[in-house]
Amino acid sequence: MSTIADVAARAGVSKATASRALSGGGYVSAPTREKVRAAASELSYVAHSSATSLATGRSLSVGVIMPALDRWFFAELLAGIQAGLLASGQDLVLYGIRERTAERAQLFEEVLPRRRLDGIIAVGIQPSARELERLIRVESPLVSIGAYSEGTSAVSIDDAGAARIATEHLIDLGHRDIAFLGGTADAATHAFGDERRLAGYRQAMMAAGLAAFVRHADGEPTMPGGYEAAVRMLGDRQSRPTALVAVCDEAAIGAVVGARRLGLSVPAELSIVGIDDHEHAEMFALTTVRQQPRAQGLAAVEVLRRRMDAPDAAPERQVLPSELVVRASTAAPR
Amino acid sequence: MSTIADVAARAGVSKATASRALSGGGYVSAPTREKVRAAASELSYVAHSSATSLATGRSLSVGVIMPALDRWFFAELLAGIQAGLLASGQDLVLYGIRERTAERAQLFEEVLPRRRLDGIIAVGIQPSARELERLIRVESPLVSIGAYSEGTSAVSIDDAGAARIATEHLIDLGHRDIAFLGGTADAATHAFGDERRLAGYRQAMMAAGLAAFVRHADGEPTMPGGYEAAVRMLGDRQSRPTALVAVCDEAAIGAVVGARRLGLSVPAELSIVGIDDHEHAEMFALTTVRQQPRAQGLAAVEVLRRRMDAPDAAPERQVLPSELVVRASTAAPR
DNA sequence: CCGCGCGGTGGGAGCGCTCCCATAGCCTAA
DNA sequence: TTAGGCTATGGGAGCGCTCCCACCGCGCGG
Numbered sequence: 001m002s003t004i005a006d007v008a009a010r011a012g013v014s015k016a017t018a019s020r021a022l023s024g025g026g027y028v029s030a031p032t033r034e035k036v037r038a039a040a041s042e043l044s045y046v047a048h049s050s051a052t053s054l055a056t057g058r059s060l061s062v063g064v065i066m067p068a069l070d071r072w073f074f075a076e077l078l079a080g081i082q083a084g085l086l087a088s089g090q091d092l093v094l095y096g097i098r099e100r101t102a103e104r105a106q107l108f109e110e111v112l113p114r115r116r117l118d119g120i121i122a123v124g125i126q127p128s129a130r131e132l133e134r135l136i137r138v139e140s141p142l143v144s145i146g147a148y149s150e151g152t153s154a155v156s157i158d159d160a161g162a163a164r165i166a167t168e169h170l171i172d173l174g175h176r177d178i179a180f181l182g183g184t185a186d187a188a189t190h191a192f193g194d195e196r197r198l199a200g201y202r203q204a205m206m207a208a209g210l211a212a213f214v215r216h217a218d219g220e221p222t223m224p225g226g227y228e229a230a231v232r233m234l235g236d237r238q239s240r241p242t243a244l245v246a247v248c249d250e251a252a253i254g255a256v257v258g259a260r261r262l263g264l265s266v267p268a269e270l271s272i273v274g275i276d277d278h279e280h281a282e283m284f285a286l287t288t289v290r291q292q293p294r295a296q297g298l299a300a301v302e303v304l305r306r307r308m309d310a311p312d313a314a315p316e317r318q319v320l321p322s323e324l325v326v327r328a329s330t331a332a333p334r
Numbered sequence: 335m336s337t338i339a340d341v342a343a344r345a346g347v348s349k350a351t352a353s354r355a356l357s358g359g360g361y362v363s364a365p366t367r368e369k370v371r372a373a374a375s376e377l378s379y380v381a382h383s384s385a386t387s388l389a390t391g392r393s394l395s396v397g398v399i400m401p402a403l404d405r406w407f408f409a410e411l412l413a414g415i416q417a418g419l420l421a422s423g424q425d426l427v428l429y430g431i432r433e434r435t436a437e438r439a440q441l442f443e444e445v446l447p448r449r450r451l452d453g454i455i456a457v458g459i460q461p462s463a464r465e466l467e468r469l470i471r472v473e474s475p476l477v478s479i480g481a482y483s484e485g486t487s488a489v490s491i492d493d494a495g496a497a498r499i500a501t502e503h504l505i506d507l508g509h510r511d512i513a514f515l516g517g518t519a520d521a522a523t524h525a526f527g528d529e530r531r532l533a534g535y536r537q538a539m540m541a542a543g544l545a546a547f548v549r550h551a552d553g554e555p556t557m558p559g560g561y562e563a564a565v566r567m568l569g570d571r572q573s574r575p576t577a578l579v580a581v582c583d584e585a586a587i588g589a590v591v592g593a594r595r596l597g598l599s600v601p602a603e604l605s606i607v608g609i610d611d612h613e614h615a616e617m618f619a620l621t622t623v624r625q626q627p628r629a630q631g632l633a634a635v636e637v638l639r640r641r642m643d644a645p646d647a648a649p650e651r652q653v654l655p656s657e658l659v660v661r662a663s664t665a666a667p668r
Numbered sequence: 669c670c671g672c673g674c675g676g677t678g679g680g681a682g683c684g685c686t687c688c689c690a691t692a693g694c695c696t697a698a
Numbered sequence: 699t700t701a702g703g704c705t706a707t708g709g710g711a712g713c714g715c716t717c718c719c720a721c722c723g724c725g726c727g728g
Contacts (some may be wrong), residue, residue: 001447001471001472003713003715003718004426004622004715005714009490011468012542013677013678014679015676015678015679015680015715015716015718016678016679016680016716017606017676017678019683019715019716020676020677020717020719021718022700022713022718022724024718025717026677026717027674027675027676027677028675028676028677028678029675029676029677030677032677044443044468046444046447046448046472046711047448047452047714047715048387048448048450048711048714048715049384049448049449049715050383050384050387050388050393050450050714050715051384051683051713051715051716052714052715052716053387053683053715054382054384054385054388054682054684054685054713054714054715054716055682055683055685055714055715055716056683056715056716056717057385057683061427068414069409069410069412069413069416070406070409070613072404074406074709075403075404075409076403078403079403079404079430082403082428082430083430086430086437091426091427091429091445091449092427092428092429093395093426093427093428094412094416094426094427094428095425095426096413096416096417096420100727103420109378109380110380111425113335113380113384114381115383115425116382116383116384121383126684134378137378138335138380141655204667223614223617224613224614224617226615226618229444239594254617256726257591260594275343279404279558280558282556283558283561283588283591284556297680337683337684337685338684338685338686339684339685347707347708348707348708348709349684349685349686349708349709350687350707350708350709350710351706351707351708353685353686353687354704354706354707357685359686359687360687360707361704361705361706361707362706362707363706363707366707368708371715373701381684381685382683382684384683384684384685385683385684385685385686386683386684386685386686387685387713388683388686388712388713388714388715389684389685389686389687389712389713390685390686390687391713415679496686505728519728555677567678568704633675652696
C-alpha cells in the first residue's frame with residue numbers, strides 16, 4: 001500500500017501539501033490539488049484510518065450497542081442507523097450485548113474506551129452512572145434509543161401514549177372487556193418500553209371507567225409468545241375478553257393465529273390491535289399503532305451528530321409520533 | 335485520558351516495559367508486571383486502539399458486509415458472527431450494502447481499504463475479481479457466506495442438497511404433484527442460493543421420474559411473498575399440487591397461512607415443507623430442512639481466523655450439513 | 669520605495685503505541 | 699577466570715497522518 005509520502009513524491013509536492021489537497025483544509029492552488037489527486041488515484045492511495053484517527057483524534061466510527069438482532073424492531077432500527085451513518089461517512093461498530101453483566105462491564109470499561117469512538121448509540125440500555133462516566137472520560141457522546149434516562153440524549157416513541165391510542169380505539173368501538181397481551185415483567189427479555197405500554201393501557205382503561213376489566217396475560221413479545229398467551233387467555237369461553245391490546249405486532253400476530261386456531265373469528269368475535277406496524281401487519285390485516293424504527297435510527301444519528309458538534313449542549317430528547325393504522329383486525333363487539 | 339507514558343511514569347518503569355507488561359510479549363519480571371498493572375488500573379488506562387493499530391498493523395476489527403438485516407437468516411447469521419468475534423476480541427464493523435453499484439464500488443475502493451481490516455466476511459455477495467484485488471492489496475483475508483465463488487474461502491450449506499432432501503421427503507410420502515414455491519429469478523432480492531434450491535428440487539423430481547410435474551411459483555422469499563404465491567397457485571382446485579417445497583421457511587409459513595385462508599387443511603389436503611428451521615417453524619408445526627445460520631456465522635469466523643494466521647493457505651470451503659426436521663405440515667396425500 | 673497582508677508551500681513535531689536493539693547484571697560451564 | 703547465555707530493562711525509531719508554524723513571493727496602499 002502506498003502512503004501519503006508516495007503520493008506527495010509522485011506529485012512533486014510535500015506531504016503537508018498532499019494532505020491539504022486530499023482532505024480539504026488550508027490553502028492549495030487548483031493545479032496543485034489536481035496534480036495530487038491524479039497521483040493519488042494512479043497509486044490507488046487510500047488514507048490509513050488509524051493514522052488519521054491518531055493524528056486527528058476522531059475515529060470516524062460510531063459504536064452501536066444492541067441487545068438483540070433477531071427481532072423486527074431491532075433489525076429495522078439497525079438498518080436505519082446504518083443508513084444514517086453511511087450518509088455521514090461514519091463506520092458502524094456493532095456490539096451485541098446480552099444482559100450478562102460480566103460482558104457488559106467489560107464493554108463499558110475496556111472495549112468502548114479503547115476505540116475512542118466518535119459517538120455511541122445505545123439501544124434499549126440504561127447506562128449506569130459509572131458507565132456514563134467512563135464514556136465521558138473518552139468524550140464519546142451518547143444517544144440512547146428507547147431508554148428513558150434523565151441526563152442523556154434519547155430518541156423514542158411515547159410508549160404509554162401508543163398503548164393509550166390502541167386502547168382508546170377499542171373503547172371507541174364499544175369494547176369494554178379489553179385485555180393486554182404480552183409484556184412480561186421479566187427484565188431478561190429486555191422489556192423495551194413494555195411496562196410503559198402496559199401502563200398506557202391501564203391509564204386508558206381507568207380514564208374510561210373500565211378499571212374492573214384491567215388484566216393482562218404475560219408472554220414474550222414474540223409471535224410464539226403472543227400465540228401462547230392468547231391461547232391461554234382465550235381458552236375459556238366465559239371469561240374471554242372481546243378485545244386485545246398486544247404489546248407489539250409480533251405478539252398481536254401470534255394472537256391472530258392463536259385465535260384462528262381456536263376457531264374464533266377476527267374481528268367478529270375478537271378484536272386485536274398491535275403496536276409497531278410490523279412488515280407483516282398488512283398481511284394479517286392487523287390494526288396497529290405505527291412506530292417507525294428506521295426513522296428512530298435515523299433520528300438517533302441526527303441527534304448524535306448534533307452532540308458531536310456541540311458536546312456541551314443540553315441533552316436532547318426526541319419523541320417520535322405514533323399513529324393509529326386501522327386495518328381489519330378490529331371491529332365493534334357484537 | 336491517560337497514556338502508556340503516564341502508566342510507565344507512575345509505575346517507575348519505561349514505556350517499553352509498561353507496554354510489555356500489559357500486552358504480553360517479551361520478558362518482564364512478575365513484580366514489575368504487577369506494578370504496571372496496578373498503575374494502569376489506578377489510572378483506568380486503556381490503550382488507544384488507533385495507536386496500537388498503527389504500530390502493529392493489525393486493526394483488531396473485522397468487516398461484515400450484509401445485503402439485508404431484516405430477514406431471519408441474516409439476523410441470525412450476524413448474531414453468530416458477532417458472538418464469534420466477541421470471543422476472539424475482534425470488533426465487528428458492519429457494512430450494509432444494497433446492490434446499488436455506486437455504493438458498492440465505493441465500499442470496495444475506499445471504505446474497506448481505509449480501515450485496514452484484519453478480515454472481511456461477505457454475506458451473499460460474490461466479490462468481483464477487481465474487488466478481490468483491492469482487498470488483497472490491503473491484505474484483508476476474505477470469507478464469504480453463501481456465495482459459491484471458486485477462488486475464495488466460503489461457508490455455506492448445500493442448497494441444492496437441502497432442496498433435494500425436502501423434495502424427496504414429499505416423494506417418499508407418496509406425493510407426485512409437487513411444486514416449488516418462491517425463488518424469484520430477480521437478482522435484486524439477493525437470491526441467496528435460491529436458484530440452487532430450485533435446481534435441487536428439479537433434480538429430485540427428475541430422479542423420481544416426475545419431470546412432468548415440475549413447476550414453480552415466483553415470489554419473494556418472505557412471508558407475504560409466500561402467502562401471495564401460495565394463494566395464486568392454490569386458487570384453482572383443478573390444477574393445484576398436493577405438496578409444496580418452499581424456498582425458505584418464511585415463504586413456507588406464508589404458504590401455510592395462505593392455505594388456511596383458502597380453507598385448505600394442512601397437511602391433510604396440502605403438504606408443505608420449508609428450508610431453514612426458522613424460529614417460528616415450531617409454532618406452525620412446519621416440516622423443514624434445518625440450516626443453522628448462527629453456526630454458519632461462527633464457522634465463518636473460525637475460517638477467517640485460520641486465514642488470518644496463514645494467509646497463504648489454500649482457500650477453505652466449508653459446507654455445513656442439512657437435516658430434515660419432520661413436524662406436522664407434511665403427510666401422505668389422500 | 670517599503671511594509672504588510674495574503675495565497676501558497678514545506679519542514680517537522682507529535683498523536684500513542686510497539687518493537688528492535690543496546691545494555692547490564694547474573695549464573696553457569698569450560 | 700572468562701566467555702557466553704539468559705532474564706530484565708530502557709532508549710528511541712517509526713507506524714502514517716495532520717497541523718502548527720515558518721517562509722516566500724507578490725500585489726497593493728501609504
